[in-house]
Amino acid sequence: MNRVWTRRRTTWPWVLPALLLVGPFLAWPLGAMVWRAVTPDGAFALQPLGDVLGDRYYWERLAFTAGQAAASTAIALAVGIPAAYVFARLRFPLQGLLLALLTVPFVLPTLVVAIAFQRLAGPDGWLNELLEAAGLEPVRPLGTIWILLAAHVFYNVAVVIRLVSVVWRNLDPRTEEAARLLGAGPWSAFRAVTLPALTPAILSAAALVFTFTFTSFGVVLVLGAGNPDLDTLEVVVYRLATRLVELPAAALVSVIQVAASVAALTLYSVFQRGATRSLGLRGDHATRLRRAGGGQVLFALPVLILLIAFIVTPMAALVHGALTVGATDTVTLENFTTLFDDTGRQSFIPPLDAMRWSLTFAAGSAAIATVVGLASARVIAYSRGAVGAVADALLMLPLTVPAVVLGFGYLVTFNREPYDLRGSLWLVFAAHALVAYPFVLRSALSTLRALDPRVPEAARMLGASAWTVWWRVEFPILRRPLLAGALFAFAVSLGEFGATVLLQRQEFATLPIAIFDALGRPGEANLGHALALSTILMAVTAAAFLLIERLRYRDATGF
Amino acid sequence: MRTIRFLFILVCWGAAGLVAVACGDDDADAPTLVVITHGSFDMSSELIEQFEREHDVSVDIRKGGDANEVVNRALLNAGNPEGDVLYGVDNLTLARTAGAGLFEAYDSARRDAIPSEIWAEVGDSQEVTPIDYGYVALNFDREAGTPPERLEDLVTPAWRGTLVVEDPATSSPGLQFLATTVAHFGETGAYTWRDYWRELRANDVLVVDGWDVAYNTHFSRNGGERPLVVSYTTSPAAEVFFSEGELDEPPTANVVPGGLKLFRQVEAAGVLRGAREPELARSFIDFLLTDEVQRQIPETMFVYPVIPGTETPDWWRWAEVDVEPAPLYVDATTVNRWVREWTDIMRR
Numbered sequence: 015m016n017r018v019w020t021r022r023r024t025t026w027p028w029v030l031p032a033l034l035l036v037g038p039f040l041a042w043p044l045g046a047m048v049w050r051a052v053t054p055d056g057a058f059a060l061q062p063l064g065d066v067l068g069d070r071y072y073w074e075r076l077a078f079t080a081g082q083a084a085a086s087t088a089i090a091l092a093v094g095i096p097a098a099y100v101f102a103r104l105r106f107p108l109q110g111l112l113l114a115l116l117t118v119p120f121v122l123p124t125l126v127v128a129i130a131f132q133r134l135a136g137p138d139g140w141l142n143e144l145l146e147a148a149g150l151e152p153v154r155p156l157g158t159i160w161i162l163l164a165a166h167v168f169y170n171v172a173v174v175i176r177l178v179s180v181v182w183r184n185l186d187p188r189t190e191e192a193a194r195l196l197g198a199g200p201w202s203a204f205r206a207v208t209l210p211a212l213t214p215a216i217l218s219a220a221a222l223v224f225t226f227t228f229t230s231f232g233v234v235l236v237l238g239a240g241n242p243d244l245d246t247l248e249v250v251v252y253r254l255a256t257r258l259v260e261l262p263a264a265a266l267v268s269v270i271q272v273a274a275s276v277a278a279l280t281l282y283s284v285f286q287r288g289a290t291r292s293l294g295l296r297g298d299h300a301t302r303l304r305r306a307g308g309g310q311v312l313f314a315l316p317v318l319i320l321l322i323a324f325i326v327t328p329m330a331a332l333v334h335g336a337l338t339v340g341a342t343d344t345v346t347l348e349n350f351t352t353l354f355d356d357t358g359r360q361s362f363i364p365p366l367d368a369m370r371w372s373l374t375f376a377a378g379s380a381a382i383a384t385v386v387g388l389a390s391a392r393v394i395a396y397s398r399g400a401v402g403a404v405a406d407a408l409l410m411l412p413l414t415v416p417a418v419v420l421g422f423g424y425l426v427t428f429n430r431e432p433y434d435l436r437g438s439l440w441l442v443f444a445a446h447a448l449v450a451y452p453f454v455l456r457s458a459l460s461t462l463r464a465l466d467p468r469v470p471e472a473a474r475m476l477g478a479s480a481w482t483v484w485w486r487v488e489f490p491i492l493r494r495p496l497l498a499g500a501l502f503a504f505a506v507s508l509g510e511f512g513a514t515v516l517l518q519r520q521e522f523a524t525l526p527i528a529i530f531d532a533l534g535r536p537g538e539a540n541l542g543h544a545l546a547l548s549t550i551l552m553a554v555t556a557a558a559f560l561l562i563e564r565l566r567y568r569d570a571t572g573f
Numbered sequence: 574m575r576t577i578r579f580l581f582i583l584v585c586w587g588a589a590g591l592v593a594v595a596c597g598d599d600d601a602d603a604p605t606l607v608v609i610t611h612g613s614f615d616m617s618s619e620l621i622e623q624f625e626r627e628h629d630v631s632v633d634i635r636k637g638g639d640a641n642e643v644v645n646r647a648l649l650n651a652g653n654p655e656g657d658v659l660y661g662v663d664n665l666t667l668a669r670t671a672g673a674g675l676f677e678a679y680d681s682a683r684r685d686a687i688p689s690e691i692w693a694e695v696g697d698s699q700e701v702t703p704i705d706y707g708y709v710a711l712n713f714d715r716e717a718g719t720p721p722e723r724l725e726d727l728v729t730p731a732w733r734g735t736l737v738v739e740d741p742a743t744s745s746p747g748l749q750f751l752a753t754t755v756a757h758f759g760e761t762g763a764y765t766w767r768d769y770w771r772e773l774r775a776n777d778v779l780v781v782d783g784w785d786v787a788y789n790t791h792f793s794r795n796g797g798e799r800p801l802v803v804s805y806t807t808s809p810a811a812e813v814f815f816s817e818g819e820l821d822e823p824p825t826a827n828v829v830p831g832g833l834k835l836f837r838q839v840e841a842a843g844v845l846r847g848a849r850e851p852e853l854a855r856s857f858i859d860f861l862l863t864d865e866v867q868r869q870i871p872e873t874m875f876v877y878p879v880i881p882g883t884e885t886p887d888w889w890r891w892a893e894v895d896v897e898p899a900p901l902y903v904d905a906t907t908v909n910r911w912v913r914e915w916t917d918i919m920r921r
Binding site (some may be wrong): 257 | 599635638642648785789912
């Protein structure tokens with residue numbers, strides 16, 4: 015009785031940071047947009063909703079969006095699970111670094127990934143050079159579903175590897191060994207013993223990959239090459255909002271998208287609870303990695319080599335493009351040195367300013383995201399039962415809201431005195447913090463859940479105040495996951511594009527904006543600048559990410 | 574602890590950035606005039622510097638994408654604009670800005686120098702001032718053989734995959750061309766403009782966001798694969814100018830079949846409501862109507878100067894086409910409906 019009471023008392027103030035961010039900067043603008051959509055002439059009407067729901071086109075797009083997300087998820091699982099095995103059960107040199115390398119794509123800005131694949135698979139890209147060398151017909155994957163799937167797998171395979179391998183590593187291998195001793199073959203032992211234990215982690219990874227690919231935007235916009243059959247719901251929303259300026263329809267289609275992603279995320283949340291519980295199975299003796307044996311090497315080597323080739327080639331194609339000019343193969347720094355030269359270039363975004371602004375927004379919004387993410391994680395971790403599950407789903411909402419809609423909602427909501435915030439930096443900070451804090455939340459939550467609740471309780475019993483318990487018991491354990499989450503938020507903000515492109519003013523344009531700007535101008539020089547800026551952005555993000563790697567608790571799940 | 578220090582440095586960076594923003598504007602001695610315009614805007618730096626000297630101001634030209642994209646963006650920021658002057662709103666897009674409070678009223682001293690039929694095409698606007706005009710037409714790469722004779726030819730198998738057009742939702746020439754097809758095929762009857770576009774789509778027409786990409790990337794004259802592009806009647810002349818003496822006649826031709834109505838696309842400029850420098854903005858609009866700027870318009874933007882009798886360069890004779898412009902002033906509802914219907918036909 016007492017326990018419940020103290021929890022309640024200490025939990026509620028932690029709701030505040032999330033409320034202060036989500037209330038004015040998510041609920042209000044989105045609510046206002048939806049409200050305006052269903053009250054076309056000042057009075058409530060179901061007709062606009064009926065128009066959208068009755069339009070077959072939107073349902074077809076929903077079906078396509080879900081279909082491509084399901085296909086991307088299936089492929090990511092097929093590629094990721096064998097790799098998860100290799101990382102969980104074997105020990106080999108540079109293992110940590112390799113895992114970090116494979117995860118770099120996940121934090122890369124969508125725009126950069128799209129450009130990398132465009133370079134790789136374009137008419138004169140490496141892919142076609144390879145095919146030509148092999149005497150095969152050239153392919154034109156741009157504007158087809160294949161390039162989308164490839165980019166989605168590139169992005170998300172690390173999510174599968176990480177979530178699954180962490181649990182796999184902590185499963186007691188003796189159970190499977192026992193099954194083998196009792197006469198089961200390796201495959202049936204895996205199926206009967208290991209797979210059931212891994213199922214929550216696999217499903218959780220699947221739900222997460224599904225959500226990310228379901229809301230795919232930048233990749234589709236660039237690699238879809240204008241093929242309307244590849245439009246995801248988010249692209250449809252973008253078109254409705256920025257081109258046709260049909261806000262009601264845009265708002266209502268966003269609602270459909272959010273509803274669908276919330277369903278997927280709720281599943282994720284449920285499965286993640288399962289995955290975290292299975293951590294309890296582990297014993298220290300069992301988590302030790304083994305040196306690979308002969309058969310395992312035969313399995314592991316091809317898996318690793320193919321995976322690394324798949325992950326590294328697009329990034330290499332991007333860097334190669336940045337280091338060459340035109341169709342030549344001569345390595346030069348020209349694209350980088352001419353970046354700073356603004357003679358005769360009107361509406362020039364100085365790259366150093368763009369970099370400074372990118373870092374400023376990233377640092378500021380990472381700080382906000384850390385506070386909000388931590389506080390929210392505590393709320394979820396310490397509310398039991400349905401309240402926790404609902405709070406979890408609600409607090410993950412920002413991941414599912416189309417960034418374009420967020421930016422748009424701000425512009426049409428904060429547009430009158432005394433709160434005309436258009437052109438203000440604060441909207442960018444708010445948007446970035448919103449899309450970034452769920453990552454801090456996940457990082458902190460998995461550690462909070464793994465924390466034995468008896469430890470803080472014991473501290474309380476011994477007379478420590480709630481504050482002391484937090485400072486002396488919880489914070490020291492949370493410090494590293496929090497830093498990891500903060501850096502994740504930092505990387506997310508660095509790459510944020512959908513909302514920023516609407517909210518930015520040229521005075522504070524960020525790197526992704528400068529890239530998009532250069533990409534939209536004709537000529538070799540502008541393309542070279544876009545590639546050079548993308549390379550810089552990739553390097554900064556990757557550096558932030560490699561730092562995260564050093565901070566992560568090895569036994570924490572989450573991504 | 575190193576990590577803590579790292580994070581601390583990051584936060585300090587963020588804070589320092591914010592302080593710099595808050596105390597910024599340290600180079601506020603010369604005011605800046607910000608001109609918002611589309612990607613095809615061009616003016617020689619000599620002329621810009623002349624304006625800067627005369628008004629003790631520094632001019633910042635900011636180019637967005639195509640005109641309609643720029644206007645959509647400006648509409649979202651109406652009242653709290655990204656700049657002081659918007660240059661490049663045309664007679665069709667102007668309809669969409671009506672009632673949005675985008676511009677401040679301005680009556681230029683040179684108002685009377687602009688012909689009344691041009692004023693009529695911007696609805697005798699009290700807000701924006703016409704600066705130049707042009708005619709949107711199909712351009713054909715002569716190297717590809719004989720040009721099509723009628724718009725109807727383009728949906729036949731012989732012309733499959735040959736045309737690149739701009740999206741009317743983002744591009745002003747794209748919207749003008751859509752208006753041309755609406756006028757030519759009609760809104761009602763057995764075969765409407767909608768049927769034409771459906772057949773164009775089935776015949777593999779390529780849609781891109783803006784004129785720049787259409788003309789400079791996909792047009793076969795510029796290394797692309799399609800010999801037909803939606804551009805301006807003045808583009809063939811511009812090709813002669815750009816060849817710098819190599820060509821003495823245009824490598825491309827206008828496709829202006831008899832009976833096809835060509836609309837006059839009037840481009841205008843206006844002072845944005847809420848501008849920081851409204852006075853300078855007004856001076857800039859007057860400046861756009863001076864003789865020097867008007868004379869340069871054919872050379873840098875390849876459209877016609879709005880003031881009659883402005884001297885034009887010699888190669889401009891290639892731009893002379895025998896067209897009788899059809900009047901075009903359409904209300905916003907109609908324009909929006911066209912774009913919406915077109916999007917449903919082409920982008921679904």
